[in-house]
Amino acid sequence: MPGSQTTRREFIRTTGASLAAASLAATAAEGALQQPPAPPARPFGYAIVGIGSLAESDILPAFAVTRHARLTGLVSGDLDKAKQVAAQYGVPERGIYSYDTFDRIADNPDIDAVYIVLPNNLHAEYTIRAHKAGKHVLVEKPMANTVAECESMMAAAAEAKRELMVAYRLRYEPFTQEMIRLGRERELGAIRALGCEAGFRIGNPNQWRLSKSAAGGGSMMDIGIYAVNAARYLSGEEPVEVMATESTDRNDPRFKEVEDTIHFHMRFPSGVIASCISSYNVMLNRYRVYADRGSYEMEPAWNRTGLRMRVLRGSTVEHRHLPQRNHFALMMDHLAESVANGTTPLTDGRDGLNDLRVIEAVYESARTGRPVPLA
């Protein structure tokens, strides 16, 4: 467990990287690089693994605005669909794989990385197989279903000498970076408390997100993880204790296997506590940082577009307008640049693992009714 020194180091690394990403965002806006961070010699090729709704609605279209990344592969259990999408996005026939032929990506030099958009229980397996095939990995959140899986993924990345990055897209867009900057530079004084709330009303009871084996858990794994991640990056600290209270109606057909709502506290070394809520039954879409001279918040906080930021001081409310960027494009470019520069991605395996550690502690606290230390 990091002491306050490690925490400080991590914070500096984190925010340094944030600034780099902010600079990227700025240059993307201008369409030209002012301080070129050694762009990749050729476009960085991604294979998308799993063509579900997120891939179709957001990830595939994002390649239209990436600067370094291009779509060079598709992995799907539905080859007809894969061919259709390939035609739409200009992926050659040789870039199409099924899950059976997945490992042959090793032989495809156009694929530098895979972006894994599969159900959570498949993240570890496909990450490790991709690393064994010599590819870098961008994996959707949650990184995996357990801390143990995260560790095995990190070991595979280290052995393959390939990057492993978790798709925390918000870390790459301007609002989040501004929120982090406000805290790091203490623009409103020291941070005293945090409130992070993430939830939505989930529908179809038969989807994989409501299966314990596929999703690893309920709202915490899918949406509460945004609150966990935000509390960590906003405070710039790693939590030392977690305490949780759960409310799940087990008679609701959606919640036969996984949790609905959990209210939890994360205690940080500085004494700051984050009050968080995760829910599959109500829309929760904001976070706020409370500091000495005011507070600052995002609402909506977790959306892919249309984020809004407010700074509250005394009775004044200031809306801060920043560019709305394509989170997925920024994120995919970040991995491309990290590889080109030989640097570790901002949201690396350690970041994903740390969230899973918190989530496992939240589950334990909700079950035992005790605070759970994070050693």
Add this chain to the structure above:
Amino acid sequence: MPGSQTTRREFIRTTGASLAAASLAATAAEGALQQPPAPPARPFGYAIVGIGSLAESDILPAFAVTRHARLTGLVSGDLDKAKQVAAQYGVPERGIYSYDTFDRIADNPDIDAVYIVLPNNLHAEYTIRAHKAGKHVLVEKPMANTVAECESMMAAAAEAKRELMVAYRLRYEPFTQEMIRLGRERELGAIRALGCEAGFRIGNPNQWRLSKSAAGGGSMMDIGIYAVNAARYLSGEEPVEVMATESTDRNDPRFKEVEDTIHFHMRFPSGVIASCISSYNVMLNRYRVYADRGSYEMEPAWNRTGLRMRVLRGSTVEHRHLPQRNHFALMMDHLAESVANGTTPLTDGRDGLNDLRVIEAVYESARTGRPVPLA
């Protein structure tokens, strides 16, 4: 402990009374009674006990806009100050008392009630003495320092056959009543979660509010109690469990005796959980109710003027504008009317006691690290 039936009954009583108060507010606006609830035959006389900053800034000036209440007495340890205030507000010499002569209010027919604005540890003593003197009592929040004191106060009121009301001023103003109505009528669907945050940055380390013996505790007793009270009236339920995480820097001269910040959860019989924060170190001034079809909030929530309400549905934010009333005048008139009508005040001793039960449970949970049931 109330089962769901009791809870429902309490909710109905509560909201019925709220509507009555809302109607009062409306009629006050028009300057005429439409459905006269048997107004007092003569103005209802109050003696203010304790002429501190709250009395001077808010309570005494409020008599200018009361409809049924008038100022007929002053009780103070500083007779010069009392005489000066008496002259300013037209209180006759015979209405001035010291703490030594306090019990003689029994002989003053112009004093119907006392409004106790003393440090918390004196609430029980002066309430009981006032009841013994045959007077009704309006007592500042917190009602007292302990549940046991609250019980002795209620017993004194019952024995004297006099009303005992706690000065929860927000229950008498239009915004709070509208927030309660939205929940009761399920205007945005069922309530799923609550967030209530109350705090400010306290100054002078030598004030009585930072003395354990005088204040009974720290931020929870003074400001966190707003969050507790709001979670109860917004949900319309009584909590069945409390869980708390405290953060207090005992090296801070302000917090040698009492707590600074506590994050706590209140679990209600319906399954709804309220995430609350109480602090003496940061400004926290809002609450939000999360329901199926949207959320509604007050921010600022606890101010004496300038309250603001927002209703959030999808991406739309609606500001609701309601009349800004004098909370103290509405509250003092309410006791006058309750006495005239022989009805129990909305924020009676039971209401004050229930908050103290929650606060004691919060302290116990913070100390033991366990959820504390409220039986």
